[in-house]
Amino acid sequence: xxxxxxxxxxxxxxxxxxxxxxxxxxxxxxxxxxxxxxxxxxxxxxxxxxxxxxxxxxxxxxxxxxxxxxxxxxxxxxxxxxxxxxxxxxxxxxxxxxxxxxxxxxxxxxxxxxxxxxxxxxxxxxxxxxxxxxxxxxxxxxxxxxxxxxxxxxxxxxxxxxxxxxxxxxxxxxxxxxxxxxxxxxxxxxxxxxxxxxxxxxxxxxxxxxxxxxxxxxxxxxxxxxxxxxxxxxxxxxxxxxxxxxxxxxxxxxxxxxxxxxxxxxxxxxxxxxxxxxxxxxxxxxxxxxxxxxxxxxxxxxxxxxxxxxxxxxxxxxxxxxxxxxxxxxxxxxxxxxxxxxxxxxxxxxxxxxxxxxxxxxxxxxxxxxxxxxxxxxxxxxxxxxxxxxxxxxxxxxxxxxxxxxxxxxxxxxxxxxxxxxxxxxxxxxxxxxxxxxxxxxxxxxxxxxxxxxxxxxxxxxxxxxxxxxxxxxxxxxxxxxxxxxxxxxxxxxxxxxxxxxxxxxxxxxxxxxxxxxxxxxxxxxxx
Numbered sequence: 212x213x214x215x216x217x218x219x220x221x222x223x224x225x226x227x228x229x230x231x232x233x234x235x236x237x238x239x240x241x242x243x244x245x246x247x248x249x250x251x252x253x254x255x256x257x258x259x260x261x262x263x264x265x266x267x268x269x270x271x272x273x274x275x276x277x278x279x280x281x282x283x284x285x286x287x288x289x290x291x292x293x294x295x296x297x298x299x300x301x302x303x304x305x306x307x308x309x310x311x312x313x314x315x316x317x318x319x320x321x322x323x324x325x326x327x328x329x330x331x332x333x334x335x336x337x338x339x340x341x342x343x344x345x346x347x348x349x350x351x352x353x354x355x356x357x358x359x360x361x362x363x364x365x366x367x368x369x370x371x372x373x374x375x376x377x378x379x380x381x382x383x384x385x386x387x388x389x390x391x392x393x394x395x396x397x398x399x400x401x402x403x404x405x406x407x408x409x410x411x412x413x414x415x416x417x418x419x420x421x422x423x424x425x426x427x428x429x430x431x432x433x434x435x436x437x438x439x440x441x442x443x444x445x446x447x448x449x450x451x452x453x454x455x456x457x458x459x460x461x462x463x464x465x466x467x468x469x470x471x472x473x474x475x476x477x478x479x480x481x482x483x484x485x486x487x488x489x490x491x492x493x494x495x496x497x498x499x500x501x502x503x504x505x506x507x508x509x510x511x512x513x514x515x516x517x518x519x520x521x522x523x524x525x526x527x528x529x530x531x532x533x534x535x536x537x538x539x540x541x542x543x544x545x546x547x548x549x550x551x552x553x554x555x556x557x558x559x560x561x562x563x564x565x566x567x568x569x570x571x572x573x574x575x576x577x578x579x580x581x582x583x584x585x586x587x588x589x590x591x592x593x594x595x596x597x598x599x600x601x602x603x604x605x606x607x608x609x610x611x612x613x614x615x616x617x618x619x620x621x622x623x624x625x626x627x628x629x630x631x632x633x634x635x636x637x638x639x640x641x642x643x644x645x646x647x648x649x650x651x652x653x654x655x656x657x658x659x660x661x662x663x664x665x666x667x668x669x670x671x672x673x674x675x676x677x678x679x680x681x682x683x684x685x686x687x688x689x690x691x692x693x694x695x696x697x698x699x700x701x702x703x704x705x706x707x708x709x710x711x712x713x714x715x716x717x718x719x720x721x722x723x724x725x726x727x728x729x730x731x732x733x734x735x736x737x738x739x
Contacts (some may be wrong), residue, residue: 229665233649233673238567238641239559240291242463245277247296249327253452255293255460261285276469280552286580287556293463295456297441298324301432310431314423317402319393329430330363334422337404347378359392360416437471443484466496467551482521489526493640499549500531506592513599525630527620530602532586547585553578567641568682570617570634570722578612598624635719658706663696670694684718692717
């Protein structure tokens, strides 16, 4: 605020610089949606390693391909992921989804759906604190300790000084807020303790007298194979479930839906809806190949655009063929796997090494942990698929499997799309998301030239920093980008309607897909 002078002397006034730095957003956060052995259902959970996935979602399982895709993502250079576990209940009138333990007047349920909860055991004891009871106005006899153990993983929780009575330590509240394994019902009567341990070294979890497990009638189930409704049921969007559970994720840039059907495929309807959702969220969908045996099957599937792929959207990219990798669950027998996780890792690695404007393909785009690909493609066969917008995976002698294509599904030469290349599309999405987040301060500011100048300064600084990193074509800033916000872009009518228009343009870097070397003989000097 301006200083109001009241006495003779020196006044100091701090004047805003008008600089509001725009920070570039992350470009390679991968979202995975599918089935898992355990973990929260319909909740977007952030992880930073495959060890996190194993801890929260149970790791690799024969139930789903999602664990393998997440493994490949981190093995190939990924660093951040968002996982949504979906669960389709078993059939029948009263399907058992969560394991339940009823013992000593107390009932607890597994925190999440699935057969993993069948390995839980609980123990109740009364070695409690009288001081805690007094602090909450309770008697010592009102308190008990509740211990729980996952006998499969060895994870153990101890919830001390809980009670059935109204207090901050009420057992249902404590388990809801603190436990990753169970949710306790509020008991009607005080739970009784299990037997005392005979010796300090006694294992209480191997004795039904010292702890309680899940009865046969109360066991949970892993549910059925996912179907289309698991992802895109019309009710899911409003409830933020299925695919739309990602609404609770602040940011993701790459979406992977690993195969979930019995034929190791994804329904084309789900692919189409996922592509639409990616356009809304400024993300890229990695489309896995179907059970195509060779390039002719791919060409036939693309003959009617979208019919057997699900989308031809500018925010989707198709990779072919599948990968052949050892399966640790089958004594490392080599099997075909969807490439989405490994390719997402290559995108993340390329972004970190070179920037989002570098095409994630070529000699550096090796697929780690991949033994082979399911179909060997020659140069001529790749030459038939590449113009159709299919990104090929091939084996190069001395390097192994690599990504050898970087087009979107609008990269079909027949479409003549400006979003032909994956790197160009991802660069645009990066700029859009960064500016969207970095200009929120503009809302409700006075809409006049001082504001427009600030907008030009801050967006121009951001674009210039990208230019200096080599993100744009052109030898000078004038050739590489433009930022315009003035009385020409924002008329008086726009001001009256509360609108400020900003025009931002950039000259994209496009990959050198075809290297043509011309060789000719030089004739020797002729004798004169």
